[in-house]
Amino acid sequence: MLADRYIFPAIFHFADDGISVEFPDLPGCFSYGDDELQAVTNAKEALELHIFGLEDDSDPIPSPSHIREITVSDNETIVLIDIWMKPVRDYMQNKAIKKTLTIPKWLNDIAVENDVNFSQLLQVAIKNYLGINTRN
Incomplete structure (x- = not known):
């Protein structure tokens, strides 16, 4: 049974040219934004597409790490990204x-x-x- 809601921690790396985003539990799932709002928006979309791809390939969905177990540097912060998969699945299946x-x-x-x-x-x-x- 597929879950409808996922919450994964993302690491936001702040640099002069924007914010890169990586998901430590999901190798290959990356995103970017010029500012915080765009970084969160793009991170949600990246997470939705990544999870949909795992579901579509019948690959296991890893459990998200606890944020207290993730180490970040001075120019990084952890942001929890919350997604709801029902509309994503509907959109992708009716595309x-x-x-x-x-x-x-x-x-x-x-x-x-x-x-x-x-x-x-x-x-x-x-x-x-x-x-x-x-x-x-």
Whole structure:
């Protein structure tokens, strides 16, 4: 069962050119911001995408470290980043994906003349073909 909420500590490294962010429990999960607000916003997005990727690959989600166990230097601070995964999963699962298709020119010409929305028509046709009822 997947958790819906995650809170992970992030280390904010302050430099003259901005704030870099790393998650000590999540190797490869990094972010950056020009200021604190942007750093927090980008850290949340990085954490959401990283956790979604782990879930999607069925990889284990590590337990977050306790902040008292994390050592930081003078130009660093720990920020707890809190994410809610339900909207992230919904967005990623409903994200539009571009597909290339081939149809005869004559059919394309007639469809264009009749203002056919190819994307909408293809979605309806695939749902009908698969027996998917999207009406609730």
